[in-house]
Amino acid sequence: MARQSQAGGPLQALARYGQSVWLDYIHRAMLRGGELKRFIENDSVRGVTSNPTIFEQAIGGSDAYDEAIAQLAGAGEGAQAIFESVAAADIGAAAELFRPIYDMSAAGDGFVSMEVSPRLARDTDGTVAEARRLWAALGRPNVLIKVPGTIEGLPAVTQLIADGINVNVTLLFAVERYERVIDAYLTGLERRAAAGQPLDGVRSVASFFVSRVDTETDRRLEALTAAGASPAERTQREALLGTAAIANAKVAYQSYVAGFEAPRFRALMAKGAAVQRPLWASTGTKNPRYSDTMYVDGLIGPDTVNTMPPATLRAFAEHGRATRTLDADVEGARRQLAELEAVGVSLREVTDQLEVEGVKKFADSYAGVLAAVEAKRGRLATSSRG
Numbered sequence: 075m076a077r078q079s080q081a082g083g084p085l086q087a088l089a090r091y092g093q094s095v096w097l098d099y100i101h102r103a104m105l106r107g108g109e110l111k112r113f114i115e116n117d118s119v120r121g122v123t124s125n126p127t128i129f130e131q132a133i134g135g136s137d138a139y140d141e142a143i144a145q146l147a148g149a150g151e152g153a154q155a156i157f158e159s160v161a162a163a164d165i166g167a168a169a170e171l172f173r174p175i176y177d178m179s180a181a182g183d184g185f186v187s188m189e190v191s192p193r194l195a196r197d198t199d200g201t202v203a204e205a206r207r208l209w210a211a212l213g214r215p216n217v218l219i220k221v222p223g224t225i226e227g228l229p230a231v232t233q234l235i236a237d238g239i240n241v242n243v244t245l246l247f248a249v250e251r252y253e254r255v256i257d258a259y260l261t262g263l264e265r266r267a268a269a270g271q272p273l274d275g276v277r278s279v280a281s282f283f284v285s286r287v288d289t290e291t292d293r294r295l296e297a298l299t300a301a302g303a304s305p306a307e308r309t310q311r312e313a314l315l316g317t318a319a320i321a322n323a324k325v326a327y328q329s330y331v332a333g334f335e336a337p338r339f340r341a342l343m344a345k346g347a348a349v350q351r352p353l354w355a356s357t358g359t360k361n362p363r364y365s366d367t368m369y370v371d372g373l374i375g376p377d378t379v380n381t382m383p384p385a386t387l388r389a390f391a392e393h394g395r396a397t398r399t400l401d402a403d404v405e406g407a408r409r410q411l412a413e414l415e416a417v418g419v420s421l422r423e424v425t426d427q428l429e430v431e432g433v434k435k436f437a438d439s440y441a442g443v444l445a446a447v448e449a450k451r452g453r454l455a456t457s458s459r460g
Contacts, residue, residue, distance in 0.1 A: 083391055084390055084391060084393075084394035084395065084396045085117050085118045085387070085390060085391045085394070085396075086118050087396035088118070088374060088380070088396055089118065090396070091374050091375060091376065091396065091397070091398045092375065092376030092377055092378065093374055093375065093376070093378045093379065093380055094120045094121065094182075094183050094351075094378070094379045094380075095117070095118050095119050095120060095379075095380060095382065095387070096119065096120060096121035096122060096123055096185075096353070096379050096380070096381040096382070097110075097113055097119045097121070097122050097123070097381065097382065097383075097384065097387065098122075098123050098128075098355070098357075098358075098381040098382055098383045099122070099124075099128055099383055099384055100122050100124045100128060100129075100132070100164055100165075100168060100186075101128075101132040101136070101138065101164075102132065102136075102138040102139060102160075102163075102164055103136065103138045105164060105167050105168060105171070106138075110122070110168065110171060111171060113387075114171065114172070114175070117387060117391060119387070120172070120175050120179075120183040120184060121172060121175075121183055121184060121185045121186065121379065121381070122168050122172070122185075122186045122187070123186075123187045123220075123242070123281075123353075123355070123381045124161075124164075124165065124186075124187055124188060124189065125189055125220070125244075125436060125439070126189060126192060126436045126437075126439035126440040126442075126443060127435065127436065127439040129157070129161055129439075129443050130439045130440075130442045130443040130446065133157070133160065133443055133446055133447060133450075134442065134443060134446030139160050139450075140450060140454060142156075142159070142160050142163070143156055143160065143447060143450050143451055143454055144454040146159055146160075146451075147451040147454055153444045153445075153447040153448040153451060154444060156447050156451060157443055157444055157447050161188065162188065162208070162211060162212060165186050165187075165188045165212060165217065166212055166214065168186040169185075169186045169212070169214045169216050169217055170214075172184040172185065172186060172216060173214075173216055176215070176216035181215070181216070181275065181277055181348070182348075184216045185216050185217065185218050185240070185242075185277070185279075186216065186217055186218070187217070187218040187219070187220045187242045188208055188212065188217060188218075188219060188220065189219075189220035189244070189436070190204045190205050190208065190219060190220065190221060190222075191204060191440060192222065192433060192436035192437040192439075192440050193437055193440065195222040195224050195226065195227065195245075195433045195436075195437070196224060196226045196433075197226060198226045198227070198229050198230050201221055201222075201226070201227060201230040202230045202233050202234060205219045205221060205230070205234050205239060205241075206234075206237065206239065209239045209240075215240075215275065217240060218240045218241060218242035218277070218278070218279065219234065219239055219240065219241055219242065220241075220242040220243075220244045220281075221234065221241055221242070221243055221244065222243075222244055222245045222432075222433060222436075223243045223244060223245055223246045223251055223252075223255050223280070223281075224245070224429065224433065227243070228254055228255065228258045229258070231243055231255065231258040231259060231262065231278075232258045232259075232261045232262040232265070233262065234262065235258075235259055235261075235262025235263060235265075235266065235276060235278060236262045236263075236265040236266045236269070236271075237266075238266065238271060238272075238275065238276055239276075240276065240277045240278060241259075241278045242278070242279050242281055242353070243255050243258075243259075243278065243279070243280045243281060243350075244281040244355070245281070245283065245429060245432045245433065245436075246280060246281060246282045246283060246326075247282070247283050247286070247287060247322075247424075247425035247428045247429055247432075248421075248422065248425035248426070248429075249322065249325050249326045249329055251425070251429075252280060252282060252326050252329055252330075252352075253329050253333070255280050255350075256280070256329065256330070256333040256334075256350065257333075259278050259280075259350045260333070260338060260339060260342065263276065263342045263347050264342065267342065267345055272346060273342060273345050273346040273347040273348075274346030274347070274348075276347070276348070277348055278350040278351075279350060279351045279352070279353040279379055280330075280350055280351070280352055280353060281353045281355040281381075282323055282326050282352055282353065282354060282355065283355045283356040283428070283432070284319045284320070284322075284323055284354055284355065284356050284357055284369045284373070285319055285356045285357060285358060285359060285360050285369055286319075286356050286360075286428050286432070287318050287319040287322050287424065287425070287428065288315075288316050288317075288318055288319040288360075288361065288364075289360055289361070290424045290427065290428060291314075291318040291319075291414060291419055291421070291424055292315050292316065292318075292361065294418075294419045294424070295311045295312075295314055295315055295414075295417070295419060296311075296315075298311060298417065298418055298419070299311050299312075307417070310413070310417060311417055314410065314413055314414055314417065314419075316361065316363075316364050316368075317410045318410070318411065318414055318419075318421065318424075319369065320368070320369070320372040320373060320407070321406075321407035321408070321410040321411050322407075322411065322421065322425075323352075323354060323372075323373055323400075324373075324400060324401070324404055324407040325404070325407055325408060325411065326352065327352060327375060327378070327400050327401065328401075328404055330349075330352050330377070331401075334349045334350075334377075349377055351377050351378055351379055352377070352378050352379070353378070353379040353380075353381055354369065354370075354373050354378065354379065354380045354381070355381055356369075357369040357370060357373075357380055357381065357382055357383075357386055358382070358383045358385060358386045359386070366385070366386065366389040367386065367389050367390045367393065367394045367395075369386075370382065370386065370390045370394055371390075371394060371395050371399065372399050372400075373399065373400050374396060374397065374398055374399050374400055375398055375399070375400025375401055376400075378400065
């Protein structure tokens with residue numbers, strides 16, 4: 075639940091370091107009951123992200139959507155059309171709530187994200203077509219269309235930015251892929267400028283996933299140790315547990331700095347372009363041995379967004395440490411990643427696996443939410459006839 079944060083508390087202090095707090099959660103009940111509004115007023119929340127898993131839990135796990143599902147089912151709509159309708163209604167309502175922040179921040183914040191179908195993660199043309207359709211249907215300048223940062227997604231990002239559509243590039247795990255996302259964004263801006271179109275209204279974020287990297291690297295480190303290790307090897311591997319995710323994100327941030335301080339972007343900035351901010355995603359701590367705020371505490375720095383699930387947001391409000399950490403000891407971060415490779419954990423293999431799993435997880439959730447809608451559609455239609 076939203077809570078009253080202390081004025082000048084840790085959440086509010088993040089803005090002093092150039093970081094925006096977004097909420098990684100949306101539910102119709104929190105829109106209707108005023109909870110999201112309280113998050114804005116009390117906890118300095120300046121945007122919202124959603125994904126198929128969040129909607130699967132929201133729609134399948136509550137009756138908040140039943141009335142709308144019944145009405146749409148009665149009108150003969152299928153499960154996919156019903157899902158898109160209720161999801162778009164939530165995104166639109168949230169966008170209206172955040173519109174004052176968008177206006178006051180000169181389009182720097184106040185965004186709400188909606189995802190193209192994860193079934194299209196390997197389909198460039200399909201992604202472009204669906205993103206255009208969602209953008210037109212939502213019709214609000216403070217919406218971001220979420221596009222997976224797969225190889226197939228990169229040209230879609232370029233095309234959508236050239237179209238003037240705001241994009242949240244998601245499911246990023248590898249620094250190398252993130253650098254290609256920056257290039258895709260800049261190329262889209264260059265094409266738009268060459269076509270004589272304005273750049274000042276286009277916005278994008280790049281969602282770099284964090285905690286899942288530790289989950290997988292820790293699993294591999296522990297498996298290596300279980301297979302046999304000398305005392306020195308055990309000590310070295312144990313020292314690396316829980317270090318890869320933040321180190322990886324710190325190195326990615328250096329790519330952001332290099333990309334957006336370079337002459338290529340400066341030329342675009344002179345025409346009104348905005349930076350593509352890094353957004354730290356998957357910031358809820360999954361390992362109970364680690365601090366529940368570690369993926370916020372360790373990633374605070376300028377021009378960034380941290381999208382937090384409600385539990386992480388509450389934890390940081392209560393005992394988080396707001397100080398600039400993102401660009402501290404970058405060389406130490408590089409050494410940690412090199413040590414991982416040296417002990418037999420390939421970060422490239424980890425991030426490749428996480429992308430495949432991430433696409434599958436969201437596709438499974440998308441299938442799950444459609445199944446939940448279909449089940450409710452049949453039940454509610456039968457009930458209404460009775």
